[in-house]
Each structure stands twice: as C-alpha cells, then as structure tokens.
Amino acid sequence: MIQIQLLETALLLGLYILLAGGYALFYTLAWMWHRSSIRIAAIALYGMHGLVAAGIVFWAPLWLGWKLLLIASSLAILAIPTITLHHLERTHGTGSLSA
Amino acid sequence: MRFDDPAFWRAGAISTILVMLCVLAMLTVDSLQAISPGGSHVPPYTVVNRHIDYVFDADKGIDVPVIGPSQPLFGKVLDAPAATAMMDKAKLVIQSRACMDCHTFFGNGAYYGPDLTKAWLDPDWEAWQSITGATTKEDAMVAFLKDPEKYATWTRKMPNMHLSDEEARAVVAYLKWTAAVDTNGFPPNFGHVHADR
Amino acid sequence: MYRSQKLAVKYLAAAIALFGVMTVAGLLSAYYYINPDFLFGMLHFNIAKILHIDTLVIWLLMGFMGAIYWFLPDELGREPVGIWLAEILFYVFCAAVAVVAVVFIVVQYGGSDQASLWFINQGRKYVEAPRWAALGVVAVMVVFGYNVIGTVIASRRMTGIVAVLMVDLIPLVALYLDAFPAVTNMSQDLFWWWWLVHLWVEATWEVLIGCIMALTLMQLLGTSRKIVESWLYIEVALVLGTGILGLGHHYFWIGTPNYWLGIGGFFSALEPLPLLGMVVHAVYDAGTHHMKATNRPALYWMMTEAFGNFLGGGVWGFMITLPQINLYAHGTQWTVSHGHFAFWGAYACGVISVAYLVVQKTRNSALVNGAAWKWSFAALNLGLIGMVGALLVAGMTQSFVERATGGSTLRAFIAGQEDPWFVSGMMLRFVFGLLFTFGYAILVYDLLTLGKRSVSVVAQPVSP
Numbered sequence: 089m090i091q092i093q094l095l096e097t098a099l100l101l102g103l104y105i106l107l108a109g110g111y112a113l114f115y116t117l118a119w120m121w122h123r124s125s126i127r128i129a130a131i132a133l134y135g136m137h138g139l140v141a142a143g144i145v146f147w148a149p150l151w152l153g154w155k156l157l158l159i160a161s162s163l164a165i166l167a168i169p170t171i172t173l174h175h176l177e178r179t180h181g182t183g184s185l186s187a
Numbered sequence: 188m189r190f191d192d193p194a195f196w197r198a199g200a201i202s203t204i205l206v207m208l209c210v211l212a213m214l215t216v217d218s219l220q221a222i223s224p225g226g227s228h229v230p231p232y233t234v235v236n237r238h239i240d241y242v243f244d245a246d247k248g249i250d251v252p253v254i255g256p257s258q259p260l261f262g263k264v265l266d267a268p269a270a271t272a273m274m275d276k277a278k279l280v281i282q283s284r285a286c287m288d289c290h291t292f293f294g295n296g297a298y299y300g301p302d303l304t305k306a307w308l309d310p311d312w313e314a315w316q317s318i319t320g321a322t323t324k325e326d327a328m329v330a331f332l333k334d335p336e337k338y339a340t341w342t343r344k345m346p347n348m349h350l351s352d353e354e355a356r357a358v359v360a361y362l363k364w365t366a367a368v369d370t371n372g373f374p375p376n377f378g379h380v381h382a383d384r
Numbered sequence: 385m386y387r388s389q390k391l392a393v394k395y396l397a398a399a400i401a402l403f404g405v406m407t408v409a410g411l412l413s414a415y416y417y418i419n420p421d422f423l424f425g426m427l428h429f430n431i432a433k434i435l436h437i438d439t440l441v442i443w444l445l446m447g448f449m450g451a452i453y454w455f456l457p458d459e460l461g462r463e464p465v466g467i468w469l470a471e472i473l474f475y476v477f478c479a480a481v482a483v484v485a486v487v488f489i490v491v492q493y494g495g496s497d498q499a500s501l502w503f504i505n506q507g508r509k510y511v512e513a514p515r516w517a518a519l520g521v522v523a524v525m526v527v528f529g530y531n532v533i534g535t536v537i538a539s540r541r542m543t544g545i546v547a548v549l550m551v552d553l554i555p556l557v558a559l560y561l562d563a564f565p566a567v568t569n570m571s572q573d574l575f576w577w578w579w580l581v582h583l584w585v586e587a588t589w590e591v592l593i594g595c596i597m598a599l600t601l602m603q604l605l606g607t608s609r610k611i612v613e614s615w616l617y618i619e620v621a622l623v624l625g626t627g628i629l630g631l632g633h634h635y636f637w638i639g640t641p642n643y644w645l646g647i648g649g650f651f652s653a654l655e656p657l658p659l660l661g662m663v664v665h666a667v668y669d670a671g672t673h674h675m676k677a678t679n680r681p682a683l684y685w686m687m688t689e690a691f692g693n694f695l696g697g698g699v700w701g702f703m704i705t706l707p708q709i710n711l712y713a714h715g716t717q718w719t720v721s722h723g724h725f726a727f728w729g730a731y732a733c734g735v736i737s738v739a740y741l742v743v744q745k746t747r748n749s750a751l752v753n754g755a756a757w758k759w760s761f762a763a764l765n766l767g768l769i770g771m772v773g774a775l776l777v778a779g780m781t782q783s784f785v786e787r788a789t790g791g792s793t794l795r796a797f798i799a800g801q802e803d804p805w806f807v808s809g810m811m812l813r814f815v816f817g818l819l820f821t822f823g824y825a826i827l828v829y830d831l832l833t834l835g836k837r838s839v840s841v842v843a844q845p846v847s848p
Contacts, residue, residue, distance in 0.1 A: 091788030102703040196617035207628035222571040279496035282507035288430035294715030301797040343420040373637035374792035
C-alpha cells in the first residue's frame with residue numbers, strides 16, 4: 089500500500105541522514121587519529137548510506153525530482169567532511185593532528 | 188588565499204541572503220493573492236451559502252474541494268458583508284478560546300483534539316443530528332459546541348468553552364469555509380478508509 | 385564584573401527558572417493524554433500547553449539575552465550603553481511573565497472581543513500572551529537592540545560577531561510584530577505566523593545561537609577570533625541560504641499554491657547539510673582539546689548542541705520534510721517528536737553551556753567538573769531522547785492509523801489515539817519526562833552550588 093510505503097520511506101530518509109552523520113563523525117575521527125580501523129568504519133558507514141540511498145531511489149514511491157535530489161545530496165555528503173576539515177586545518181594553521 | 192579571508196565568506200553570506208529574500212518576497216506577493224478570499228486557493232466567505240464536497244481528482248492524485256449548488260447555512264443566504272462579519276466573529280472566538288491549543292487547522296496548532304480543516308465534512312455529524320435532536324448538520328454542530336461535555340464523542344472530552352449561540356454559529360460557518368479551502372490534498376484520504384491509490 | 389554581566393547572571397537565572405516552569409507544564413500536558421479527566425473543568429490541556437510552549441520561547445530568549453549581556457562588554461571593551469534601562473526592564477519582564485501566567489491559569493479565556501486579545505489570551509500558538517505583554521516584549525527587545533547598537537557606536541568598535549548580531553536583531557524584532565494581528569482568514573494568518581515562527585527558530589535564532597557559540601568557543605577553548613568569524617559567516621550563509629526558502633515547508637497545506645511543495649521541500653531537504661558540517665567542526669574542536677577544558681560541562685553541552693541540532697533538526701526533520709510523506713505526518717505526534725528534539729538540540733543545550741561558563745567566571749572557579757553535572761547531563765539527555773523516541777512511535781502510529789488507513793476523520797483520529805502503540809508511546813513519553821525533570825533538578829542544584837561545594841573544584845591550570 090503506497091501510504092505505508094511512504095511511512096517506511098520516512099524511516100529510510102532518517103536513516104539516510106543518520107548514516108551521513110555517522111560517516112562525517114568517523115571520517116573526522118579517522119582524520120584526527122590516523123587509525124585505519126576508524127577509516128574503514130567511516131567507509132562502511134558511507135557504504136551503508138549509499139545502500140539506503142539506492143534503496144530509496146529504486147523502491148520508494150517518491151517523485152523523480154526528490155530521488156535526483158537525494159543522489160546529488162549523497163555526493164555532497166561524501167565531500168562535506170573533506171572540504172570542512174581542509175578548511176578547518178587551513179584556518180587553524182595546523183597540519184593533521186596525531187592522537 | 189581568499190578562502191582564508193573572513194571577508195570572502197561575509198560577502199557570500201550577504202549575497203546568498205539577499206537572493207533568497209528577493210525570491211521569498213516575489214513568492215509572497217503571489218501567494219498572498221492566492222490565499223485571499225476569492226483567490227485561486229481560498230474561496231470567498233460567501234461559499235458558506237453553497238454545498239461543499241471533497242472529491243478525489245485522479246489527474247492531480249489528491250482530494251480537492253468541490254463547491255456545489257446553493258446550500259444556505261442555518262437556512263439563510265448571507266451576503267458578503269454578513270458572511271465576513273460572521274467570519275470575523277468566529278476568528279475572535281477561535282483566538283479568545285485558544286482553540287488551536289487543543290486542535291489544529293490545516294494541521295497547525297495542538298494535537299490533543301482532532302484536526303478541524305474538514306470537520307464540516309466529517310461523516311460523524313449525521314449521527315449527531317439524531318443524538319442532539321437537530322434537524323440540520325449545522326444545528327447539530329452548534330448543539331455540540333454549546334455543550335460538548337453533554338455530547339462527548341469519546342473518553343477525551345472537549346470542555347465547555349461557554350460559547351453563546353451567536354459564537355457557536357459563527358464557528359460553524361468558519362468550519363464550512365475552511366472545508367472549502369484548497370489545501371493541496373490535506374488531510375489525505377478524507378473519509379476513505381483503507382484507500383489504496 | 386560589568387553591570388551588564390551582573391544582569392546576564394539574572395537573565396540566565398530567570399531562564400533556568402522558567403525552564404523549570406516549562407518542564408512542569410510539559411509534565412502536566414503529557415499527563416492529560418494518560419488521564420484526560422485530570423483537572424477537568426478546572427484547568428485544561430490547552431492552558432497547560434500554552435504555559436509549556438510560551439515559557440519555552442521566553443526561557444530561551446532570556447538565555448540568549450543573558451549570553452549577549454555577558455559577552456558584550458568584553459567584546460566591545462566597555463559597559464553597554466543604557467544598561468540601567470535594561471536592568472529595570474529585566475524586573476518588568478519577569479513581572480509581566482508572572483502576570484501573564486497567572487491570568488492564563490486563573491482567568492484562562494475571555495469573550496470573543498478585542499479586550500480578550502489585549503488582556504487575557506490571544507490564542508495563537510507560541511504567541512498566546514495578550515497584546516499588552518507582547519508590547520512589553522517588544523520594549524525589552526528594542527532596549528536590548530539599543531544596548532548592543534548604542535555600545536557599538538559609543539565604543540567605536542565593531543567585531544564581525546557583533547556585526548552579525550546587530551544585523552540579526554533587526555529581523556528578530558521586526559518578525560515579532562506578527563504577535564499582534566488577529567487576521568480572520570486562517571490561511572493568511574498562518575502565512576504570516578510562519579514568518580515569525582520559522583524565521584525565528586530556523587533563521588534568526590540560528591544566527592543568534594551561532595554568535596553566542598562563537599563567543600563561547602573563544603572563551604572556552606581559546607579559539608581565535610578570525611577562525612570563529614569565518615565559520616560564523618559560513619554558517620550564516622548556509623543556514624539562511626537553505627532556511628529562508630525552507631520556510632516553504634510550512635506552506636504545503638495551508639491553502640497556498642502548490643509550487644511551495646517543490647520549493648519548500650527542496651530547500652528544506654538541503655537544511656541538514658550545514659548541520660553535517662557543524663558535526664565535523666564540533667568533533668574537530670573537541671578532538672584538538674581531547675574533550676578537556678577548564679569547564680567540562682560547558683564543553684560537553686556545546687558538543688551536545690552540535691549533535692542535537694543535527695539529530696533533532698536534521699535527521700528527525702528530514703524524515704518528515706518531503707511533501708509526499710509530510711501529508712501523512714503533518715500535525716501528528718511525529719511533529720512533536722521533531723519539535724522537542726530540534727529545540728533541545730539547537731537551543732537549550734547552547735544556553736545550558738553558557739550558563740556553566742558564566743557560573744565558572746562568577747564563582748572564580750579555575751576548573752569546573754564534578755559528579756553532579758554528569759548526572760544532570762545524562763538524565764536530561766536520556767530523558768529527552770526517551771521522550772522523542774516515544775513520540776516517534778506514537779506519531780508513526782498516528783500517521784498510519786489516522787491518515788494512511790483511517791481516512792483522517794474524527795473516528796480515524798480516535799482510532800489512532802486509542803491504538804495500543806500510541807497509548808504506550810504517550811505513557812513512555814511521560815515516564816521519560818519524569819527522568820528529564822529529575823535531570824533538571826540536578827542541573828539547578830549544580831548551577832546553584834558550583835564553586836561553593838567543598839570538593840570537586842580544584843584550582844589547577846589545565847594544559848590544552
């Protein structure tokens with residue numbers, strides 16, 4: 089039933105952003121602490137985010153425009169931690185931090 | 188590098204805000220026309236003299252209000268000034284009694300009581316006519332509003348807000364008008380149980 | 385200590401006290417769902433809710449004002465101009481809030497006339513306070529603006545943060561003018577009302593808390609001005625760049641044209657992206673200082689602000705912002721779940737962080753730590769998350785039962801409200817509300833006694 093699918097889509101959308109936040113968090117931690125295990129976790133989280141995005145795009149009864157927006161947002165989400173950290177390092181005048 | 192210069196970001200902030208505000212201003216001018224009584228989405232107050240329905244439009248995929256033939260409210264056709272006066276009164280009732288701190292209009296307000304957007308069209312009023320001994324839907328609604336504790340719909344009772352006859356009638360007229368507003372399909376599936384589209 | 389800073393302490397104390405009133409009114413509002421006959425005929429849900437949401441707005445505003453009054457003299461190097469007027473108005477403000485609250489409780493409603501709107505209850509959400517009190521709020525905010533702008537002129541100094549603050553104050557005060565009209569046409573009423581509510585909490589307040597957090601960061605972590613200002617401009621650009629037209633997500637269903645579905649949905653969907661950047665920034669700041677500062681509660685509450693803003697505003701908002709979904713979720717407990725989480729994360733945590741900073745400075749405590757703040761932190765956040773989770777369950781149930789399958793009628797509404805999942809959700813919400821209240825009590829104890837307790841405050845330099 090389409091209405092039920094829309095409510096399930098809502099949960100997926102929440103998960104979509106939550107995983108994006110998890111990716112941003114772990115990416116930043118990996119950047120600061122230089123730990124490969126944390127970096128792998130960050131990649132895994134982005135991978136899960138991508139799976140959720142794909143699930144929404146292929147399954148959810150949303151209009152095409154929203155699906156395209158989600159794809160574009162996922163690309164932006166991929167870049168946000170890197171761009172933010174580069175700018176943070178530049179403004180703080182520091183190189184990468186060690187633990 | 189200019190990205191290190193706060194002035195670059197300040198300029199970015201100012202220009203972004205100005206562009207967005209300009210777009211908002213233009214859309215506001217257009218929207219205000221549409222939502223004025225008689226505009227494309229909001230009917231004139233004299234719509235209370237007509238039959239109101241809410242019907243699924245297959246092309247749009249949503250329910251839309253349908254304004255039908257003459258159906259005077261309380262047996263009396265109101266001209267524009269009289270209808271406006273009734274609406275003005277009703278809105279004062281709604282505000283003075285803080286209705287929107289229990290109920291919602293267009294889904295805005297508080298969520299303790301039901302949404303009132305399409306309350307005029309609620310199928311329950313048919314039953315309330317016999318319960319209240321009223322001959323018309325609007326008289327049943329007035330009877331309910333004047334003594335909601337006596338005509339409680341369920342365990343979460345509406346308290347008596349001490350409405351006068353005039354106030355209750357004005358509120359009923361207001362509810363008939365709001366039912367005719369084009370809300371882009373809100374609330375969904377109205378009156379259709381287990382609808383699957 | 386400057387007079388302005390003494391006034392700041394008063395504003396923050398009043399804010400924390402009103403936070404308590406808000407909490408009690410919230411518990412009462414929640415209890416009605418469990419026992420609808422409670423105080424029936426004496427005090428109803430709508431009055432409890434009015435007290436809850438109006439004290440929310442006022443305590444946060446007082447918190448913001450307290451923060452600015454605290455930072456302003458150090459920022460501009462002098463006592464703010466006209467501070468004597470602000471000192472008088474503080475007491476007038478508190479008295480007015482008390483009178484309005486008593487009238488809400490004792491008188492409750494008037495007749496359908498202008499006198500009711502002027503003296504008793506205006507009945508418009510968040511701005512129910514009668515017009516005489518709304519005039520008072522305008523006076524307080526105008527004097528606040530005068531304190532800020534007058535001091536900039538008198539000191540012949542301007543910082544980037546103060547410049548942003550000054551520009552932000554103008555729409556902040558101007559938007560409040562929508563607290564006065566009583567427009568008959570509900571569509572029009574709500575159109576302008578959302579200018580006030582959305583452009584406060586998702587625009588001007590975001591900028592205001594951004595300024596406050598920038599000032600706090602400089603004092604708490606010694607971050608350089610150039611860095612915080614640069615980031616403030618970026619935040620302002622991104623938050624207002626998405627939030628101004630994100631206003632459209634309140635224009636889906638109020639009778640406005642359907643182009644708002646696309647515009648509002650699009651910009652609203654972009655709103656979480658700046659919050660992601662905020663999370664990165666917060667983790668970076670925390671990491672560079674290894675979560676150590678001379679004031680751990682202030683730092684932890686500031687971190688919670690960044691994460692809470694992202695979760696409450698970003699994640700919870702994103703779930704329900706697309707119009708196809710919002711059609712079912714709009715005006716349900718799902719909205720309530722989002723509202724509680726977003727207000728908490730975006731604003732309450734920030735004000736609490738400032739309160740701890742100010743307490744440290746006024747009690748001359750070189751190091752602020754201890755057990756009490758941790759208990760308060762845990763109970764408040766767990767309590768809030770519990771409430772939000774319970775409301776999410778209730779809201780999803782309501783969307784499913786009342787809207788998706790039930791037909792959105794009165795019977796459908798009742799079916800949703802009586803659904804076991806809904807009932808359980810509201811019960812759990814109340815239980816977690818009690819936990820939240822417990823956390824609040826410890827917060828008050830901690831703020832009152834910090835620096836005065838014999839143990840846990842040690843004057844030691846802490847290396848960054």
